[in-house]
Amino acid sequence: MPNKRSSKKDRVRVAIPLEADEGLDSVISLHFGMCPYFLIADVENNKIINWQTKKNPGAELDRRMGLEAASFLVDESVDVVIAVTLGEGPFWLLSGKSIKAYRVLDGKAKKIAWYVENYNKLDEIKEV
Numbered sequence: 373m374p375n376k377r378s379s380k381k382d383r384v385r386v387a388i389p390l391e392a393d394e395g396l397d398s399v400i401s402l403h404f405g406m407c408p409y410f411l412i413a414d415v416e417n418n419k420i421i422n423w424q425t426k427k428n429p430g431a432e433l434d435r436r437m438g439l440e441a442a443s444f445l446v447d448e449s450v451d452v453v454i455a456v457t458l459g460e461g462p463f464w465l466l467s468g469k470s471i472k473a474y475r476v477l478d479g480k481a482k483k484i485a486w487y488v489e490n491y492n493k494l495d496e497i498k499e500v
Contacts, residue, residue: 383416386488387445388454388476396484400476404455404462405430405438412448413488420488438462445470452491463500473497495500 390398401407408431409424413421413423426448430440442462445453446469447492453466453473466473487494 379399381415383421384451384491385412385414385449386452386454386492387412387448387450388484388488389428390425390484392423395425396420398425398484400454400456400484400487402456404453404458405441407431407441410441410445410448411484411488412450415489415491418489420485423488428455436461439465454487454491454494455497456478458497458500460500463497 387410389401389404390409390411391401391407392398393409395411398411407428409425410428411423411425413420428441429444430437433440437460438459442465450471453471454476455473456476458473463473473496474491474492475497
């Protein structure tokens, strides 16, 4: 009987904060917790096989937006987060759930598909 965890390694769920609900043509949000949307993509063999945009529930809050956004991504079974920056709370919440975070430097570039398919070529965020 195959191990569920090992089969999951072949498919990675990646999230990236967006400025608008424009899918793969979106601009990356510079603010993780305040972004209005996340693109959540399933990646297999470095190719996007499925993606969707979802509203960020943290964007509606006055405080602790980043923690709410991080909790939402945990509930969405995300394995990887790509962001320009992460606050301390979201960083520790995600890393505590073994979710890796990678930094993208050019938030205005419309390279969403490339970033998602090549997340492991980005610098990993290991501290805040």
